[in-house]
Amino acid sequence: xxxxxxxxxxxxxxxxxxxxxxxxxxxxxxxxxxxxxxxxxxxxxxxxxxxxxxxxxxxxxxxxxxxxxxxxxxxxxxxxxxxxxxxxxxxxxxxxxxxxxxxxxxxxxxxxxxxxxxxx
Numbered sequence: 001x002x003x004x005x006x007x008x009x010x011x012x013x014x015x016x017x018x019x020x021x022x023x024x025x026x027x028x029x030x031x032x033x034x035x036x037x038x039x040x041x042x043x044x045x046x047x048x049x050x051x052x053x054x055x056x057x058x059x060x061x062x063x064x065x066x067x068x069x070x071x072x073x074x075x076x077x078x079x080x081x082x083x084x085x086x087x088x089x090x091x092x093x094x095x096x097x098x099x100x101x102x103x104x105x106x107x108x109x110x111x112x113x114x115x116x117x118x119x120x
Contacts, residue, residue, distance in 0.1 A: 002046075002048050002053045004019070004060065005060060005066050005067050006068075007067065012045070013045055014041065014043065015041070015043050015044065016034060017030070019056070022060070023070060023071065024064060024065060025064065025066060029064065033056060033060065033064075034056075037059055038055075039052055039055075039056070078092055095110060095111060095112070096111065
């Protein structure tokens with residue numbers, strides 16, 4: 001089983017899709033990594049040798065910010081927006097949509113369950 005950046009990759013999937021299970025690596029980054037290391041995109045995760053997995057691990061460690069470090073960076077960026085008092089920071093603080101969506105109707109994911117006010 002290939003374990004990269006603290007994530008167990010699914011054995012049966014192709015490596016290019018398996019790497020996307022790592023937070024911070026999408027399909028484009030995955031393909032770039034595999035091309036740089038010289039591994040075929042059609043290879044399955046369970047077919048990877050230990051040297052191939054080590055090469056992928058090394059490439060990710062040197063050139064990408066993933067998993068815990070990236071999550072910490074994202075949360076610190078959001079916290080700094082809130083501390084600045086910017087518009088986006090205020091929206092984060094209030095739990096409202098941040099990217100300009102309307103809130104009259106379709107904001108339930110961000111706002112939570114409907115709170116009925118003034119029912120008599």
